[in-house]
Amino acid sequence: MSRAVESDLVERLLDGEHRALARAITKIESQSPGYRDIVSELHAHTGDASVVGITGSPGAGKSTLVDKLAKYYRDQGETVGVIAVDPSSPYTGGAVLGDRIRMASNVGDMDVFFRSMSARGQLGGLSTATADAVKALDAFGKDRIIIETVGAGQNEVDVVKTADTVVVLVQPGSGDDVQMLKAGILEIGDLFVVNKADMEGASRTVAELQEMIHLRDDPRANLDTGHHGADAFDDESADAEASDAPDDPLVWTPQVLETVATTGEGIDELVETLDEHRDYLDASGELAEKARKRAGEEIRQLLRSDVNRLLEAELDRRGGVDEFAEAVVEKETDPYAVAEDVLEPFRECLDGRDD
Amino acid sequence: MSADSEQRTIRCLIAKVGLDGHDRGAHVISRAFRDAGFEVIYSGLHRAPDEIIQATVQEDVDVLGISILSGAHNTLVPKVMAGLEEYGALDDTLVIVGGIIPEEDRPKLLEQGVDAIFGPGTPMQETIDFVKENAPERA
Incomplete structure (x- = not known):
């Protein structure tokens, strides 16, 4: 080509x-x-679009919420790009990408560009592909870009991290889900949305999330309290204001919102909060910082996969990994020795570079 | 056998158009395609031709499979084909139609750009092989 x-x-x-x-x-x-x-x-x-990542467990209502968000932005005259990532079978590589089914509010509207992507089993490659696809949408001129992914593993977490704002979707009464979130996804959420808020147990889930967010912010929260506590003696009204945290544009406390995606309830507030977060990113300089971090990560990721390819080629030149594996099983050699051996020419190449 | 060809995955859109509510066939073929290693996007029931066009263009699928059992193929298929043409997607999308299509209607559909028609009783493997052999190059 x-x-x-x-x-x-x-x-x-x-x-x-x-x-x-x-x-x-x-x-x-x-x-x-x-x-x-x-x-x-x-x-x-690129660089003009605002990018939101939405993650959550299967069935939480991500696709339906994305549909409603896209509709909201379209009604405001903005164009929208959506990337929906679904898992693929580790056995056949096949996949059924079903997120598109829910895009009922934007039927035939070409200014909502919806694209399904599958994980295709490429280690770390998915986040690169997603980030690049976002760039394509951005360059195309989309005002709003939404990345949607099932939040299950590191791969997916890496994917949503390509967004400026990350929304974690939770369903009510999902005690176990929340436990799962604790382990990884809680840290990446800028915004938590309890969807299906008309279901029983929604307010409890909201309370649980709020509690966990406070736990996560504990170190800083404690400092703040101490600070404000001292202030309180001088000026009580200032303290009262300070306890309503989000007034300070330079500090972001993750928000917990409630929506009913099927009816569109709570979407206005969600959009508002997303904009607030965007303003915070701008004002605090974190947007630029995130962009720098992302660029650095992209460079690393590309280098890793390129070097990986070089190594694969070198392995093939030497008769392929199977032969080495056989030798290892037969105890003729060991994995470390093989790795050392294969890597040798690369090391030689780079050794001289210091001078 | 370069790294590039290894990444090649056939993408399909399985579409139900119009008021036809019989989706067993579409489900079965979606699943068979998935198990054959394809990426399958299923449209869901009762889609308008516009939605199918939008999905085909945006998803850049190699294959569009339209399942029709309602007898409305003479009305719906031409609309889809015209839309694909409008967005420059007709030439490089393999369009196959499955379902109940009377023999006398087939030549006309094929003339409009449909690449193949698979009636009831077609062995699954035959369809899969056809797709594998005829999926257009995405160079």
Whole structure:
């Protein structure tokens, strides 16, 4: 594939051609030849969209909520891009991508660009592919981009981290889910939404989440209390104001909201809070900081996969991993020795570079 | 056998168009495609041609499978084909139709750009092989 074809594709994408955007994402997703040139060219045109990640356990209502969010933004005249990530079978690589079914409010509206992606079993590659697809949507000119993923493992957590604001969706009465969240996802949420808030147990789930957020912020919260406690002697009204935490634009305390995605209840408030978080990111300089961190992570990730490919090629040159594995099983050698051996030429190459 | 071809995964959209509520066939084929290693996007029931067009264009699927058992294929399929053409997606999407399509209606559908029609009783493997052999290149 020639360079000219890629440039042409990028040009058509920037011109607003839907098919070109779709094809660019296909190339990104399948890492077909030339996809890097495409992403490189697109990079300069990115940075205008606000990116929200939505995660939560299966059945929490992510797709329905995304549908309603997209509708809200469309009603305001903004364009929307959605990337929905679903798991794929580790055995066949096949997948049924079902999130699209819920996009009922935006039927036939081409200005909602909805794209399903599967995990395709690529270690760490999914977050790279998602980040690149987001860039394509951004460069295309989408005002709002939503990434939707099942929050189950590290892979998915990495995916939502490509967003500026992360929303964690929880269903009422999911005590066990909340336990699960404690372990990993609680830390990444800027916003928690208890969906299906018309169900029994919703208020309890809200309370539990709030409690956990306070626990997570404990060290800082304690300091704050001490500080305000001292202030309180001088000026009681200031203290009263300070206890209503979110007034300070430079501090963000994760919010817990309630929605009923099927009816659209609570969507207004959600959008408002998302905007507040965006303002906070801007004002505190965290947006820029996040962008820097993300860029660094992208570089690392690319290097890792490139080096990985070099190593695979080297392994193949030496007769493939199976032969080594056989030797290891036969106790002729051990994994460490093999790794050392295969790595040797790379090390030699790099050793001289210090001088 | 480069790293690039390894990543190649066939993407399919299985679509139910119109007021036809019989989706067993669509479910069975979705599952068979998934087990064959394809990525399957299922449209859900009662979709308008516009939705199918939108999904086909945006998802950039290699294969669009339309399941129709209601007899409305002569009305619905042309609408989908015209929409695909409008967005430049007709040439590089393999369009297959499954369901109850009378023999006399087939030539017309094929003329409109449908690549194959699979009637009742078609062995699953036949459809899968057809897709594998004819899925367009996404270079």
